[in-house]
Amino acid sequence: MIDLKLLQKDFDASAASLKRKNVDSELINSLKTLSETLKNTKLVYESAQAAQNERSRLFGQYKKEGKSTDELKVEVDAAKAQLVDLLEAQRIAEEALETIAMRVPNFPDSDVPDGEDENDNVELRKVLTPPVFSFTPKEHWELAEQNGWIDFERGVKLAKSRFSVVSGMGARLERALINFMLDFNRERGFMEVSVPMLVNRRALEGTGQLPKFEDDLFKVDGEELFLIPTAEVPLTNLYQDEILNAQDLPIKMTGYTSCFRKEAGSGGRDVRGMIRQHQFHKVELVSITRADQSDGVFDEMVACASDLLAALGLPHRLVTLCTGDLGFGAARTVDLEVWLPGQNAYREISSVSNTRDFQARRAKIRYKEEGKNILAHTLNGSSLAVGRTMVAIMENFQQEDGSIILPTVLQKYL
């Protein structure tokens, strides 16, 4: 959630900032109006309540002193009805504000480039040179089927479309990648954590998936539980509603989970192959930091993911997302796009975001510094999406006969 005080205090600048993220200006205006209404409503209620509290205090005093309370009781009863109405008005104002505020995205950082969509993202740098082939490189699904690694049909038989089965060397590669990634991240100072893959509504509100994006989530029937779309949700919410010691920060974590997404809005994109599945594996990085640490940790996380790709020998590039392509909770995001020879294109394999205090405000993650409670900064990044890494390995290291040479760093994991 954005800082509503800031919106009040510096409305023009805040509104301009949100507009860069394509937030409807009517929404911004109503946010302002609603928070002002709430403030006024509260003021009225609170002074009425203060008067009532005083009368109740007197009541006790009169009883002790043996004075008559008859007159006071008439007063108290009269004020009571009014208080109920005022409280109800306040509740309505609160609800109205929250309904909107929880659906407003985060401010982008001021230095994030303006833009409409992914075409306006800005390339930071390229790492490693794409391989040159003496033959026409195949796309990964062809290679996967030829090598017997992935069985798309049987995945559909077991569940539905966008599910697949990985077997043989494919399954071993998947497991090797997960272990390699976790070890790599751990060596960079990220503590390994294993978390639930089902979470409650509160957790998803904390990181911003709810209330706005419920259609993208798989929900367990009859339970208030959802399958996680990313390990970012449980890892970040680990510290939900806690006040941390400043000296314990930054907390840097890595975790492996399966992720589940409905891919509701993805239309017919990437239906073939394993780029966009309902269930996929991902090793995630999450950090909780002090406000002054998050830029530094952000760079560490980007470097960690990029170095991981480099260690696997995978050519990739780093791009800064423009305002229009930025996610709901992100103030800034760097995407890592891996080179896919079969598609002759760079495709997203990791996304590292700094949400600043946006998630922390929702999830109430704070730290104590000089006696004050300060909202923490939370960051998340994939390191890496396992399925897409397999795709990249297949396409980049394919031979003319369709066989695949696996990266040497994985040898000890296979």
Add this chain to the structure above:
RNA sequence: GGACAGCUGGCCGAGUGGUCGAAGGCGCACGCCUGGAACGCGUGUAAAGGGCAACCUUUCUAGAGUUCGAAUCUCUAGCUGUCCGCCA
């Protein structure tokens, strides 16, 4: 699934109707002590919101109720623990 017990501040824990936002302890911060530290001693220390000072409001798991007044009484839900049952 059944029975019983519990849920209080960063943590532990006292508190059974009226200055209780809550004793005490731990932790933490500052000061004294010390060559420096530990120990010891002293002081301070819940959160959110509003004025941004005094102060006011809200919060003792959540919701509803009783009452002039609820951490304290009643009901419901959730969670935790223990025992039993069931199943891996």
